[in-house]
Amino acid sequence: MKRREAGILGEKLAQEFLRQKGYQIIETNYRCRDGEIDIVARQGEVLVFIEVRSKQSDKFGSPEESVTPAKRAKLRLMADHYLQNHVDLPDSWRIDVVAIEFDNKKTVKRIDIIENAVGEE
Numbered sequence: 001m002k003r004r005e006a007g008i009l010g011e012k013l014a015q016e017f018l019r020q021k022g023y024q025i026i027e028t029n030y031r032c033r034d035g036e037i038d039i040v041a042r043q044g045e046v047l048v049f050i051e052v053r054s055k056q057s058d059k060f061g062s063p064e065e066s067v068t069p070a071k072r073a074k075l076r077l078m079a080d081h082y083l084q085n086h087v088d089l090p091d092s093w094r095i096d097v098v099a100i101e102f103d104n105k106k107t108v109k110r111i112d113i114i115e116n117a118v119g120e121e
């Protein structure tokens with residue numbers, strides 16, 4: 001499976017996983033000048049920005065380990081952009097990471113959510 005293919009499949013699986021966990025998906029693939037937020041959702045009274053990381057191999061670390069300090073900073077900028085450009089949002093928000101590992105047959109080996117994976121700094 002190619003990297004982009006894994007990313008698209010991962011985002012679809014993440015949406016299903018999040019719905020099963022009680023998240024309400026508001027928007028997917030939100031684009032702004034700083035990049036793209038994979039999923040914007042609500043969990044109760046909390047707005048959640050979600051980065052989906054999918055990998056077929058742990059050769060270079062786990063999916064969640066691929067969220068570098070630079071990526072975390074970019075996620076915070078994109079969340080701030082979203083908050084400034086939308087109305088009627090909850091006061092509380094956070095950034096989560098959904099980590100998905102596939103085997104070489106496109107079967108999910110693991111899917112986890114790391115809540116508040118990107119803190120404020």
